[in-house]
Amino acid sequence: MIFSALNAFFLFSCVASALSANTPVYVNVRVEGDTSTLYDGNVLTKGHVVHPISGDNHHCDGTNNRAHPIPVPVATAALDDAAMTGNFTWNGPTQSFARTWTPSLDDYFMTQIASVPASPTSLQNWFLYLNYHPAQVGGCQLKVNEGDKVLWAFGPSAPIALHLDGPKEVVVKSWNMFHVTDGLNGHPIAGASVEGNRTDGNGDVWLKFSDIGMKSIKAENYGSIRSNALQVNVISELSMSDPEDQTALQ
Structure with a gap:
């Protein structure tokens, strides 16, 4: 009886696993x-x-x-x-x-x-x-x-796929650094274009946005697959979420 019960439990577990897979x-x-x-x-x-x-x-x-x-x-x-x-x-x-x-x-x-x-x-x-x-x-x-x-x-082949990373929220008209890498191994990509600016030897590029709102940016480089879209929220200084920061600006 114990053996049969164990078999039944094992069978039930296998069926449950198959159904949930x-x-x-x-x-x-x-x-x-x-x-x-x-x-x-x-x-x-x-x-x-x-x-x-x-x-x-x-x-x-x-x-x-x-x-x-x-x-x-x-x-x-x-x-x-x-x-x-x-x-x-x-x-x-x-x-x-x-x-x-x-x-x-x-x-x-x-x-x-x-x-x-x-x-x-x-x-x-x-x-x-x-x-x-x-x-x-x-x-x-x-x-x-x-x-x-x-x-x-x-x-034309299976080229590297770029990955773009950086801050998700920035202050309008301020400089912020973004980073482009090979998505597979994290190696920095030099010369990639982000918003018309090229990355340096470390894969870094500095950007600033002239108006507020959500921006969707990508990295591109000849012979590579363009990157993921990075959504960046550009805010005014007075829109900063920390009340202490807002007080400091007054």
């Missing part, structure tokens, strides 16, 4: 096209049947190519959810050089996102990154977790 998670999905950011937002996602514009619908839940034994949230499913919320399409049907679905890999070959098609003749393709790490498997096999950063980027 594909629990929806929030991830950030960013799509960087050839000339601009096509999408950047948080989506709630889990593994599911995805819907490319070609109509070549397939399961996309981590069990693809036996990558995971049970369904889990994955990168291409997150893109599919982003496409629905952002009103764009992916995997365009006009590409004749490759099937959208690759049976041998049990996964998709990304041929188009929004209005930007891949072009093998010019070696321009879509690349997938997870938390700045280049993906080593297809997007229907790449598991994502709560808070992950999913990046689809267009380019």
Whole structure:
């Protein structure tokens, strides 16, 4: 009886684990096209049947190519959810050089996102990154977790993805330092452009804003993927939240 009870408990635990593995998670999905950011937002996602514009619908839940034994949230499913919320399409049907679905890999070959098609003749393709790490498997096999950063980027190879960091709140017309790095390893990036100013050898750039309000800034550098958008709240001196600071200004 004890043995049977233990078996039943083990079976229940396995079933419960399987049911919870594909629990929806929030991830950030960013799509960087050839000339601009096509999408950047948080989506709630889990593994599911995805819907490319070609109509070549397939399961996309981590069990693809036996990558995971049970369904889990994955990168291409997150893109599919982003496409629905952002009103764009992916995997365009006009590409004749490759099937959208690759049976041998049990996964998709990304041929188009929004209005930007891949072009093998010019070696321009879509690349997938997870938390700045280049993906080593297809997007229907790449598991994502709560808070992950999913990046689809267009380019001639799999270049480094820039990361921009700095203060989230600054005083108008004051100088503040921002920092640009390789998102994968944190190495500083010299010569990157942020608001028309170039970073120095330490990856630093000093900026000031002439008017108040929310600013969205990015870093760009030739041969690299443009950075995340950094939201900066530019305030007047009298808008500082610390009452002691306001008193000091009077």
